[in-house]
Amino acid sequence: QVQLVQSGAEVKKPGASVKVSCKASGFTFTSSGITWVRQAPGQGLEWMGWISGFNGNTNYAQKVQGRVTMTRDTSTSTAYMELRSLRPDDTAVYFCARRGDYGDYQVDWGQGTLVTVSS
Amino acid sequence: DMQMTQSPTTLSASVGDRVIITCRASESIGSWLAWYQQKPGKAPKLLIYRASSLESGVPSRFSGSGSGTEFTLTISSLQPDDFAIYYCQQYNSYPCIFGQGTKLEIK
Numbered sequence: 359q360v361q362l363v364q365s366g367a368e369v370k371k372p373g374a375s376v377k378v379s380c381k382a383s384g385f386t387f388t389s390s391g392i393t394w395v396r397q398a399p400g401q402g403l404e405w406m407g408w409i410s411g412f413n414g415n416t417n418y419a420q421k422v423q424g425r426v427t428m429t430r431d432t433s434t435s436t437a438y439m440e441l442r443s444l445r446p447d448d449t450a451v452y453f454c455a456r457r458g459d460y461g462d463y464q465v466d467w468g469q470g471t472l473v474t475v476s477s
Numbered sequence: 478d479m480q481m482t483q484s485p486t487t488l489s490a491s492v493g494d495r496v497i498i499t500c501r502a503s504e505s506i507g508s509w510l511a512w513y514q515q516k517p518g519k520a521p522k523l524l525i526y527r528a529s530s531l532e533s534g535v536p537s538r539f540s541g542s543g544s545g546t547e548f549t550l551t552i553s554s555l556q557p558d559d560f561a562i563y564y565c566q567q568y569n570s571y572p573c574i575f576g577q578g579t580k581l582e583i584k
Contacts, residue, residue, distance in 0.1 A: 393573075395521075402564065402575055402576075402577050402578045403513075403515075403521065403564055403566075403575040403578075404574075404575070405566070405572050405573045405574055405575065407572075417571050419571075419572040420572065421572075453520055453521075455520075458511075458523075458526055460526070460527060461509055461526075461527075461568045462568040462571075462573045463511035463523065463526045463566060463568050463573075464511075464513075464521070464523060464566075465523055465532070467520035467521060467522075468520065469520060470520055
């Protein structure tokens with residue numbers, strides 16, 4: 359069965375960086391894509407971007423463009439999302455998800471990683 | 478920028494009720510729309526993709542319809558497990574934004 363296992367919770371100071379990992383299993387990583395979605399406390403879902411497992415191509419939301427980098431390691435079927443210059447409003451649960459076969463909808467989800475940005 | 482607007486924001490209903498949640502896009506998205514269910518502290522769960530295709534394993538009481546700018550999610554007979562927050566998401570163009578969510582509460 360498909361599993362996406364994310365790294366643990368992080369607490370960061372404003373201005374710092376965070377890198378969240380997402381280890382995939384149960385599907386062919388290089389034939390799929392990984393999307394990152396975040397959810398601030400008590401708020402809705404925000405699409406951040408996605409990375410192709412095949413060639414590493416990325417597409418980022420304008421809101422985080424310039425601060426986010428999504429990468430993947432095909433040898434370990436792991437995707438990474440790094441967010442820099444963290445601000446308090448980056449405090450959120452960050453989810454990775456397997457992209458659908460027919461477009462950027464999210465079929466399977468990781469358990470989420472809480473990133474708290476606080477001085 | 479594209480906007481996705483769900484209505485209502487909150488919906489109170491009883492077990493056995495038929496409920497409809499609406500999602501409107503600010504511009505045409507064809508049939509490139511998905512619906513998700515989210516329970517507290519959990520990741521969202523895909524219910525519907527391509528506006529009306531039921532994801533494998535999702536109960537048949539869930540159905541989706543629509544195209545262009547107006548879409549609906551229908552639950553034919555509410556079950557206790559269905560009380561949750563529902564989100565639509567367009568994936569016709571980037572960014573693949575979500576609606577603000579509809580909270581389905583027990584009446």
